[in-house]
Amino acid sequence: MIIRLFSAVVxxxxxxxxxxxxxxxxxKIGALFxxxxxxxxxxxxxxxxxxxxxxxxNKSGGVKGRKLELVVYDTAGDPTKAVNLATKLIKDxxxxxxxxxxxxxxxxxxxxxxxxxxxPLVSCSAGGKITDPVKKWVFKTAQxxxxxxxxxxxxxQKTSHTNVAILTVSDGFGSSGREQLKAQAAKHGITxxxxxxxxxxxxxxxxxxxxxxxxxxxxxxxxxxxxxPAVIAKNARQLGVKLPLYMSHGVSSKKFIQLAGDAAEGIRxxxxxxxxxxxxxxxxxQKKSLMAFVKDYQKHYKAEGDHFGGHAWDAVMLIKSxxxxxxxxxxxxRDQLEKTKGFAGIGGTFNYSAHDHAGLGKDAFVLVEVKxxxxxxxx
Amino acid sequence: MQFDQLLQFSLSGLSTGAxxxxxxxxxxxxxxxxxxxxxxxxxxxxxxxxxxxxxLETMQLPLWIAIPSAVCVxxxxxxxxxxxxxxxxxxxxxxxxxxxxxxxxxxxxxISMLLWDKDTHSIPSFSGDEPIAIGNATILPxxxxxxxxxxxxxxxxxxxFYHTISGKAMRACAxxxxxxxxxGIDVKRMVLFSFMISSAMGGVAGIIVAPLTMTAYDVGIxxxxxxxxxAIIGGMxxxxxxxxxGLVLGVLESLGAGIVSSGYKDAIAFIILLxxxxxxxxxxxxxxxxxxx
Numbered sequence: 001m002i003i004r005l006f007s008a009v010v011x012x013x014x015x016x017x018x019x020x021x022x023x024x025x026x027x028k029i030g031a032l033f034x035x036x037x038x039x040x041x042x043x044x045x046x047x048x049x050x051x052x053x054x055x056x057x058n059k060s061g062g063v064k065g066r067k068l069e070l071v072v073y074d075t076a077g078d079p080t081k082a083v084n085l086a087t088k089l090i091k092d093x094x095x096x097x098x099x100x101x102x103x104x105x106x107x108x109x110x111x112x113x114x115x116x117x118x119x120p121l122v123s124c125s126a127g128g129k130i131t132d133p134v135k136k137w138v139f140k141t142a143q144x145x146x147x148x149x150x151x152x153x154x155x156x157q158k159t160s161h162t163n164v165a166i167l168t169v170s171d172g173f174g175s176s177g178r179e180q181l182k183a184q185a186a187k188h189g190i191t192x193x194x195x196x197x198x199x200x201x202x203x204x205x206x207x208x209x210x211x212x213x214x215x216x217x218x219x220x221x222x223x224x225x226x227x228x229p230a231v232i233a234k235n236a237r238q239l240g241v242k243l244p245l246y247m248s249h250g251v252s253s254k255k256f257i258q259l260a261g262d263a264a265e266g267i268r269x270x271x272x273x274x275x276x277x278x279x280x281x282x283x284x285x286q287k288k289s290l291m292a293f294v295k296d297y298q299k300h301y302k303a304e305g306d307h308f309g310g311h312a313w314d315a316v317m318l319i320k321s322x323x324x325x326x327x328x329x330x331x332x333x334r335d336q337l338e339k340t341k342g343f344a345g346i347g348g349t350f351n352y353s354a355h356d357h358a359g360l361g362k363d364a365f366v367l368v369e370v371k372x373x374x375x376x377x378x379x
Numbered sequence: 380m381q382f383d384q385l386l387q388f389s390l391s392g393l394s395t396g397a398x399x400x401x402x403x404x405x406x407x408x409x410x411x412x413x414x415x416x417x418x419x420x421x422x423x424x425x426x427x428x429x430x431x432x433x434x435l436e437t438m439q440l441p442l443w444i445a446i447p448s449a450v451c452v453x454x455x456x457x458x459x460x461x462x463x464x465x466x467x468x469x470x471x472x473x474x475x476x477x478x479x480x481x482x483x484x485x486x487x488x489x490i491s492m493l494l495w496d497k498d499t500h501s502i503p504s505f506s507g508d509e510p511i512a513i514g515n516a517t518i519l520p521x522x523x524x525x526x527x528x529x530x531x532x533x534x535x536x537x538x539x540f541y542h543t544i545s546g547k548a549m550r551a552c553a554x555x556x557x558x559x560x561x562x563g564i565d566v567k568r569m570v571l572f573s574f575m576i577s578s579a580m581g582g583v584a585g586i587i588v589a590p591l592t593m594t595a596y597d598v599g600i601x602x603x604x605x606x607x608x609x610a611i612i613g614g615m616x617x618x619x620x621x622x623x624x625g626l627v628l629g630v631l632e633s634l635g636a637g638i639v640s641s642g643y644k645d646a647i648a649f650i651i652l653l654x655x656x657x658x659x660x661x662x663x664x665x666x667x668x669x670x671x672x
Contacts (some may be wrong), residue, residue: 040497160420170642172562196641202602203592206391207637212383227499227593234591238510238519239387259501259593 004344026062026069027328029054029090029319032100032110032123033312037077041225042102044125045309047072049293051097052300053316063323070316075101079109086110090117096330098251099315100124106171111138112234124311127176131357139337139357141347143272143364148249149180150363151270153188155378156219161244165194165217167208167232169224174200177223177248180287193217200230206235213241225250230259237263244268253306256375268378270365272307274346278373285344289317293346310346317345387516388637389630396629397529401584405535405577407615411553414571415476419460421603422491423578426453427585428594429491432500433664442503450582456487461571484599491596504590516557525587532580533622534598540618549573564610602646608652614662624663634670 034043044260054070069095073081082101089095097120099109114121114137126142141334166181168174192217196208221244222232229251245267252271257264277290322336342351349365367378395503409417430452434445464483505524510517539546551559552569611627613621635647
C-alpha cells in the first residue's frame, strides 16, 4: 500500500516537474523473495541483503548519479504467487530487471514470464536446470548443487573413503542433492553402499543410522537443511557412529552449530566462502567483497550474513555493474550481464558468457570443518 | 537382520512412541469431555517448547523455573482458547467446533511465528547427552525422562479420573452429557477443565521432546497428527490404550524405516490410521461399546 502510494506520488511528481525530475528518476529493480513460508530461511536474509546493498549504493551516490529503487514482494515460496508478482513487477512497477525468486520451483515458474516480457531475471536459487540449457534472459547467482557434491567427493577420494552412505531429505533440496550424489559417484570412484532418506519434519533418524552403521560405509553424506541434519548429528553421536560425517551447504551457518551443539564437532561440509571470510588469505580475490558484506550485514541487522543473503548481494551488484557499463534498458542490462568477467562476489567469482549463465567454477566452495563451535578450512 | 539392530530400532521407536502417546492422551481427554477432536492439540506441544525457550533465553530463568512457567502459560492458553473460541458458540455442532479448532491452530501458529521467529531452536537436555548403552543399543538420558514422565502423567490421569470427584464428574459427562447435567454436574466447567488438562499435557510433551527434536513455530502440525493416530489406535481412551497405541505406532515407524525403507516412515503411520478406522473403528483394544475415559 505504502509502496503504491509512494509510486503514485513519484508518478505525479514526474508529470508535474517532467523536465527537472526526469533525469534523476530512480532506476527500478524488482525483487521476489520467499520472506515467509517454508523457504523463509532463504528469503529473509536475501531480502535483508538486497535492501542493505541498495541503501549502501544510494548513500554513496547511486549509479551514474541516479538512485536505485528496490521493489520487493514476498512470494511465500509459492510458484503461482511468484508468477503473479513477477507480472505485477513488470506491468505495474515497470522494473528493468528482477532479482530472485528464492527457490528453484518458483524460478522455473517465473522463467517463461521473464523470457516473454524480455526482462532479465537474476535468480537466487541453486537448481542446475535454471541455466541448463541457457535461457536468453535468465541468470543465477547461487552455486549449483553439483559443485558442492564435487567438493565433498574430491575430499573423500583424497582420504580414500570410497564407500559412502547417503542420507537425504525428501524435499526438493534433498532430491536434487541425491541426484547429483549418484550421478557424480562413478566419476570420482565412489560407491554408494546405502541410500536412505528422511522426512523434512522427522524427529528421529536413529533407524536410518543404525542401518548405515551395519553397512560397509566408510563415510556418511547427509543432504538437508535445518533442523534435520542437526538431529542426524545428535543421533549419530548417541549411536556412537564413528564414521566421518559430511553435510551439505544447506546447513552452512552458525545456526547448525547452535542446534547440533557438541554433536557438530568434526562434521565437514562444503560452504560458500562467506562463512570463513576472515580466515581467507588476503590474496583471495573475493576477500574484499566478503568482508564488506559481513561488516555491512552486522551493522544493519546485528546478525551474521550468510551465503543465502550473499546470493542477493551478488545479484544486486551484478545488475549495478551492468548499469554502469551500459544503459538502463532491460536489453542493455541483459547484454552487459552476459559480458560479466571476473566479478568477485560473495558466492564466488562470476564469469558469465553466452553459453554459461551460472558463471561459477568449483572454487566457489571451500570445505570447512566444525572445531570448537567454529569453522576451520579443511586443506 | 541382527538382534542388535532390532533392539536399537525398538528402543528408538519406544521413545518416539512415548511422545505420540502423551499427545494422543491430550486428544482423547477433550474428545471424551466434549465429543470434538481438538486439532489445536499439536500447537500446545509447540507452545510448550517455544515458551520454555522464551523463559530460558529471553527471561534468563533457570531450567527448573522455565519448565513450570511454560506449562502454566500453555495451560492458560488452553483456558483462553476454550473461553474465547469454544464456549461462545451456542448450539454448535461438533463439526463446527472441529473447524474452529483448526482455525485456532492456524492462529496460534501465526502468532507464535510473529512473537518469536521462524527459526528452529534447541533447548538443553535435562541431564546431559551421554548415551546409555543397553546391550549394543543406546538411548539418551532424555529418552528415559520422556518414558518416565509419560508414565507418571498417565498414572496421575488414572488417579484423577477414578479417585477424585471432578474426575468422576468428567467421566460422567463422557457417558452422557445430558444426564450428567441433570444430576448437577456443571458440564461447561468440565469442558473447560478438559481443555486445561490437555493443553497442560501438550505443553509438557513439547518441553520434554524439545531437547531431542528441537522446536520451531511449526512443529505442532506433524506431532499433532501422529498423536491423533495414537489416540485412534487406542480407541480414544485417555488411559493405557492410547499409550500402547502411541508406542505401537513409534515402534512400527522405526522398524519400517529401518527394515523396509525410510521413505515410507510417515506412510506407515497413516496406513495404520486408515486400517484402524476401516477395520476396528473402536480402536485396537476397544469393545464395540466401551468405556471411553
